[in-house]
Amino acid sequence: MIQLQNLNKVYRTSTIETTALNDINLSIDKGEFLSIMGPSGCGKSTLLNIMGLLDEPSSGKLVINGQQISDYNSKAMAKYRNQHLGFIFQSFHLIPDLSVIDNVELPLIYRKMSASQRKSLAKTALESVGLSNRVDHYPNQLSGGQKQRVAIARAIVGEPSIILADEPTGNLDSVMGNEVMEILLRLNTEKQTTIVMVTHDENMANMTHRLVRLYDGSQVQ
Amino acid sequence: MIRQIFVLLWNKKTSNLLLLIEIFLAFLALFAVYSYVIKNMDNYGRVPGFSTENRWLVLVDGRDVDSTKASTMYPLLKKTLASDPNVMEAGLINSVYPFGGSWSQTGDDDAGFEIEMRYSRADANIGKALDIEMVGGRWFEEGEELQPVESMIVNQEFIDLYYPNQNMVDSTILFSGKKKIIGIIKDYKYRNEFEEPYSSGFFYDRPGHIYLSNLILKMKPGTPAAYQENIIKVVESITGNNRSVIQDLDEMRIENSRGSWTAMVFLLALCGFLCLNIALGLFGLLWYSIQKRRSEIGLRRALGAHSTDITTQLVLEMVILVSIALFLGVVFAIQVPILKLIPMESDIFYRAIFWAFCSILGIVILCTVYPSRQASEIHPATALHED
Numbered sequence: 267m268i269q270l271q272n273l274n275k276v277y278r279t280s281t282i283e284t285t286a287l288n289d290i291n292l293s294i295d296k297g298e299f300l301s302i303m304g305p306s307g308c309g310k311s312t313l314l315n316i317m318g319l320l321d322e323p324s325s326g327k328l329v330i331n332g333q334q335i336s337d338y339n340s341k342a343m344a345k346y347r348n349q350h351l352g353f354i355f356q357s358f359h360l361i362p363d364l365s366v367i368d369n370v371e372l373p374l375i376y377r378k379m380s381a382s383q384r385k386s387l388a389k390t391a392l393e394s395v396g397l398s399n400r401v402d403h404y405p406n407q408l409s410g411g412q413k414q415r416v417a418i419a420r421a422i423v424g425e426p427s428i429i430l431a432d433e434p435t436g437n438l439d440s441v442m443g444n445e446v447m448e449i450l451l452r453l454n455t456e457k458q459t460t461i462v463m464v465t466h467d468e469n470m471a472n473m474t475h476r477l478v479r480l481y482d483g484s485q486v487q
Numbered sequence: 488m489i490r491q492i493f494v495l496l497w498n499k500k501t502s503n504l505l506l507l508i509e510i511f512l513a514f515l516a517l518f519a520v521y522s523y524v525i526k527n528m529d530n531y532g533r534v535p536g537f538s539t540e541n542r543w544l545v546l547v548d549g550r551d552v553d554s555t556k557a558s559t560m561y562p563l564l565k566k567t568l569a570s571d572p573n574v575m576e577a578g579l580i581n582s583v584y585p586f587g588g589s590w591s592q593t594g595d596d597d598a599g600f601e602i603e604m605r606y607s608r609a610d611a612n613i614g615k616a617l618d619i620e621m622v623g624g625r626w627f628e629e630g631e632e633l634q635p636v637e638s639m640i641v642n643q644e645f646i647d648l649y650y651p652n653q654n655m656v657d658s659t660i661l662f663s664g665k666k667k668i669i670g671i672i673k674d675y676k677y678r679n680e681f682e683e684p685y686s687s688g689f690f691y692d693r694p695g696h697i698y699l700s701n702l703i704l705k706m707k708p709g710t711p712a713a714y715q716e717n718i719i720k721v722v723e724s725i726t727g728n729n730r731s732v733i734q735d736l737d738e739m740r741i742e743n744s745r746g747s748w749t750a751m752v753f754l755l756a757l758c759g760f761l762c763l764n765i766a767l768g769l770f771g772l773l774w775y776s777i778q779k780r781r782s783e784i785g786l787r788r789a790l791g792a793h794s795t796d797i798t799t800q801l802v803l804e805m806v807i808l809v810s811i812a813l814f815l816g817v818v819f820a821i822q823v824p825i826l827k828l829i830p831m832e833s834d835i836f837y838r839a840i841f842w843a844f845c846s847i848l849g850i851v852i853l854c855t856v857y858p859s860r861q862a863s864e865i866h867p868a869t870a871l872h873e874d
C-alpha cells in the first residue's frame with residue numbers, strides 16, 4: 267500500500283544541513299498497523315509527514331497504491347490527502363473557535379458535500395469514538411482524552427484508507443492513552459484501516475503488528 | 488464553508504466588532520465627503536454660460552457721480568475704451584458683475600405662482616463683452632428702452648422652472664408688471680463656479696443710466712497685463728480721479744473658486760487618510776490573525792485544503808465581515824435621500840454611496856489578498872509542528 271524506496275530528507279538552512287532521514291526503505295501493507303519508535307529528533311515526524319504528503323523527500327521514491335507521488339501536483343496532493351489520509355497529532359490541533367462537530371466536519375468541507383450529509387457523517391464518527399454527547403461543545407470544554415478522540419473522529423470521518431498518527435497518546439495520561447489506543451486498534455481490525463503510528467510507548471508499540479525503529483534518520487530494525 | 492466562516496467570525500466577535508465599527512464609520516465619512524464633492528463637481532461641470540478669458544472689469548468709482556454726470560460720463564467711457572485698439576468689445580454693467588460677491592434678486596407672483604430671479608442690469612454690449620451663450624432669441628439692442636414692453640433675458644433654468652417645455656421667446660409674462668422675454672441664455676454662473684442651478688437673467692438699462700457704473704472689456708487675445716495701465720489712464724482722464732480699479736475676470740474666477748477647491752482637496756485627503764488607516768488596520772489584523780492561526784492553516788492543508796482554498800477562505804472572511812459593515816453603512820446612508828434629510832438631488836447620494844462602497848471594498852480586497860496568499864503558502868508540516 268505504501269512503499270518508500272531509498273528515501274532521504276535533508277533540511278538545509280543557511281548555516282547547517284540536517285539529515286533527517288537517511289535511505290529509508292519501507293513497505294507497508296494494506297490493513298497493517300505499524301508503529302515507529304526512536305529517540306527525539308531521529309526523524310519520525312519527518313517520515314510521517316512525507317508519507318502524509320505534507321513534506322517532500324529530498325530524494326527517493328514514495329509510492330502509494332501503485333502511484334508515484336512525485337508525479338502529483340499540489341492540487342492532486344491536496345485531494346489525495348483529503349480522500350485517502352487521516353491525521354492525528356500529539357497536540358490535537360482542533361480549531362478552538364469551532365464546535366466539536368464543526369471540527370469533525372472539516373475534511374468534508376473540502377469535498378463538496380451537502381451540509382446535512384456532512385453533519386450526519388460527523389455524528390457517526392463522533393459516536394464511534396464515544397462522544398455523541400459532546401457535539402456542540404467547544405474544544406476548550408473537553409479533557410485531553412476527549413480532544414484526541416475528537417481528532418480521531420475528524421481523521422476517520424472521511425473513511426480514509428490510511429491513518430497517520432504522530433504520538434497520539436503523547437499528551438495523555440495512561441488511562442486516556444489506552445482509550446485512544448483501543449479506538450485505533452478497533453478501527454484497524456473492524457475497518458482494515460492502515461495505521462502508521464509514532465510512539466514513545468513500548469507497550470503501545472507492542473500492541474501493533476510491526477515496529478520500526480529509527481536512529482538518527484536511519485532505520486535500525 | 489460559508490456557514491463555518493460565519494461561525495468563525497461570530498466567535499471572534501469582540502475583535503471583529505472593532506473593525507466593523509471602524510469600517511462603518513469610515514463608510515459614512517466617505518459617503519459625506521463624496522456627496523459634497525460629487526455635488527460640487529456636478530455644478531462645476533455645468534457650462535458657465537459666459538467667458539472670462541481676456542476679460543477685464545473696470546470698476547468705476549461712482550462716489551460723486553449723480554445722474555446728470557452719469558448720463559455723459561459712462562457713455563463717454565464706454566465709447567473711448569471701445570475705440571482702444573486692444574479692446575474688442577466694451578459693455579456697461581451694474582454692480583452685480585461676475586465673481587463680485589453681490590447679487591440682486593427679485594420675486595413676484597403676478598402670474599399666479601411664485602417666480603424668483605437673480606438678475607444683473609446690462610447694456611447692449613454685455614452679451615458680446617462676456618460672450619454670453621444664447622439658446623434662443625436675441626441679446627438687448629441699443630434703444631431697447633423704447634420697446635413698448637420692458638425686455639428681459641432669462642436663463643434656461645428660469646424656463647425649466649416656471650415655463651417648462653414652452654417656447655417663451657417673445658412671450659410677455661407677468662413679473663413685476665409686464666415683461667417680454669426677448670432672449671434665453673444657456674446659463675449665467677456668475678457667482679461661483681460651484682453654484683447650484685438658479686433662475687437668473689438680465690434687465691436692460693441704457694448707457695448713461697447711473698446703475699451701469701462698471702465696464703467689462705473683451706481684450707484682444709495676448710494683451711499683456713501691463714496694458715491695464717493704459718486703460719486706467721484713460722479712465723482717470725475721464726473720471727478725473729484715480730479711484731477706479733481694473734481687474735482680470737479670469738483671475739477673479741480662479742480666486743473665487745480657490746476656497747471650494749481647497750475644501751475638496753482637504754476633505755478628499757482626509758478620506759485618503761481614512762482609507763490608508765483602514766488598509767493598515769486590516770493588514771495588521773490579518774497579519775496578526777494569520778500568525779495566530781498558522782496551525783489552523785497547516786491543519787486545513789493537511790485535511791485536504793489546497794492553497795487556493797486557504798486564500799479564498801481568508802479573503803471571504805474579511806469580505807463578509809466588511810460587507811456587514813458596509814451593509815449597515817448603506818442602510819444608514821440611504822436614509823438621507825429617502826427621507827430627504829438634505830435638500831440635494833438624491834442621485835448625488837446614490838452615486839456617493841456607490842463610490843464609497845467601491846472604495847472600501849476595493850481597499851479590503853487589496854489588503855486581504857496579499858496576506859492571505861502569503862498564509863496559503865505556509866508549509867503545513869512546519870505549521871503543524873510549531874505548537
Ligand SMILES: Nc1ncnc2c1ncn2[C@@H]1O[C@H](COP(=O)(O)OP(=O)(O)OP(=O)(O)O)[C@@H](O)[C@H]1O
Binds near residue numbers: 278307310311312
Ligand atoms: N523544518 C525543519 N527545518 C530544519 N530542520 C528540521 C525541520 N524539521 C525537522 N528538522 C530536523 O530534522 C530532524 C528530525 O526531526 P523530527 O521532527 O522528524 O524528529 P522526531 O523524531 O519527530 O522528534 P520528536 O520525537 O522530538 O518529535 C531533527 O534534527 C530536526 O531538528
Ligand SMILES: [Mg+2]
Binds near residue numbers: 311432
Ligand atoms: Mg515528532
